[in-house]
Structure formats: structure tokens, C-alpha cells
Amino acid sequence: MTARTAVREAFDRRTEPGRAVAADADAIARACHAMAVRFHAGGRLIVFGNGGACTDAQHVAVEFVHPVVVGKRALPAFALTGDVATLTAIARTEGFDEVYAAQLRTLARPDDIALGLSDGGPCANVRRGLAVAAEMGLLTVALTGGDGDMGRGADHVLRARTADPLVAKEVHVTVYHVLWELVHVFFEHPGTLRRETAR
Numbered sequence: 029m030t031a032r033t034a035v036r037e038a039f040d041r042r043t044e045p046g047r048a049v050a051a052d053a054d055a056i057a058r059a060c061h062a063m064a065v066r067f068h069a070g071g072r073l074i075v076f077g078n079g080g081a082c083t084d085a086q087h088v089a090v091e092f093v094h095p096v097v098v099g100k101r102a103l104p105a106f107a108l109t110g111d112v113a114t115l116t117a118i119a120r121t122e123g124f125d126e127v128y129a130a131q132l133r134t135l136a137r138p139d140d141i142a143l144g145l146s147d148g149g150p151c152a153n154v155r156r157g158l159a160v161a162a163e164m165g166l167l168t169v170a171l172t173g174g175d176g177d178m179g180r181g182a183d184h185v186l187r188a189r190t191a192d193p194l195v196a197k198e199v200h201v202t203v204y205h206v207l208w209e210l211v212h213v214f215f216e217h218p219g220t221l222r223r224e225t226a227r
């Protein structure tokens with residue numbers, strides 16, 4: 029295989045999952061509308077995940093808190109992945125599976141939005157975070173890959189249709205940028221924000 033073929037194949041493997049996102053336009057629009065309703069009601073976006081999704085959580089938060097597009101309103105958002113002291117203290121006494129759930133119990137409010145990110149692997153701490161968020165009344169959104177099982181029970185599940193964790197990660201970046209864009213579209217048309225969109 030030549031290097032050129034390898035590069036082509038690498039991009040071909042990414043084309044279909046990327047295209048498949050558009051097929052989920054309705055699910056993405058419903059999630060965006062529900063998020064915009066929560067922001068409009070004073071809710072904040074709380075994001076979490078592991079490994080690369082840990083940094084993605086911070087990427088998502090900065091997109092909302094400090095929009096790169098001039099003129100767009102800053103919206104309250106924070107990641108639960110940046111404070112190593114809190115993460116390690118919780119992991120030491122309550123176990124790694126509790127590192128997001130424990131923070132949500134203390135920091136979250138019922139009108140907030142919880143966004144859990146995973147490439148599709150076994151991530152008990154993200155599942156626990158979403159489960160506790162749901163118990164507290166938060167809107168729950170799961171951005172996942174693989175079989176999408178991680179998001180089971182969440183209000184909105186957005187799945188990258190690929191078992192390849194690298195490709196899932198790339199699709200996620202596109203999806204959360206679209207989430208940001210569309211939340212602002214709804215925000216700029218408050219008439220659309222009267223009621224939360226059903227799943």
C-alpha cells in the first residue's frame with residue numbers, strides 16, 4: 029500500500045460517519061432546542077468525559093462561555109474534567125466511577141444541562157454522571173459512538189455511527205460545533221423557545 033493510498037483510505041473511513049451525522053439532523057435539532065430552552069430559563073451546560081473526551085468537554089465549555097464568533101452571546105458552561113484535585117480526591121474516597129456524579133450532586137441545579145461524551149467505550153463514570161443528572165432533573169444529552177449504549181436513558185442521544193473511537197471523536201467535534209450554532213439560532217428566535225422539545 030502506498031502512503032497516498034493509506035491517506036485516501038484513512039479519509040474514506042471518515043466520510044460515511046461524517047455524512048451519517050446529517051441523517052440525524054432531527055435528533056440534533058431536538059437536542060439543540062431543548063438545550064436552548066434550558067439556557068433561556070437560566071440553565072448552565074455541564075460537560076464531562078474521559079481521555080480525549082475530557083479535553084473535548086473543556087472545548088465545548090469554552091465555545092459557549094467565550095464564543096469565537098463575534099456578536100454571539102456568551103452562555104454559561106463548565107467542564108467537570110479540569111480540576112485534578114477534586115477528581116483525584118473523589119476517585120480516592122468514592123471510586124473513579126463517581127468522579128462526575130459526585131461533582132454534579134454538589135455543583136448542578138435542576139434547570140441545568142448535563143452533556144456526557146464517550147467514544148462508545150465502557151465509561152461507568154459518564155453513565156453514572158448522566159444517571160445522577162437525570163435524577164436531579166437536569167436535561168441529559170449523550171454524545172457517543174459504537175453501539176450508543178452509553179447514552180441509554182438520556183433525554184437526547186447523539187451517536188457517531190462508527191466503532192472507530194478516533195473517527196467517533198472527529199464526528200463529535202462536528203456535532204458539538206453544530207449544537208453550539210443551532211442553540212444560538214433558537215436563542216435568536218425566542219418565539220421558538222416556549223416549550224421543551226420531546227425526545
Ligand SMILES: O=C(CO)[C@@H](O)[C@H](O)[C@H](O)[C@H](O)COP(=O)(O)O
Binds near residue numbers: 081151194
Ligand atoms: O482521544 C482518544 C481517542 O480519540 C482517547 O484518548 C480516548 O478518549 C480514551 O481512550 C478514553 O478513555 C476513551 O473513553 P470513552 O470515550 O470510550 O469513554
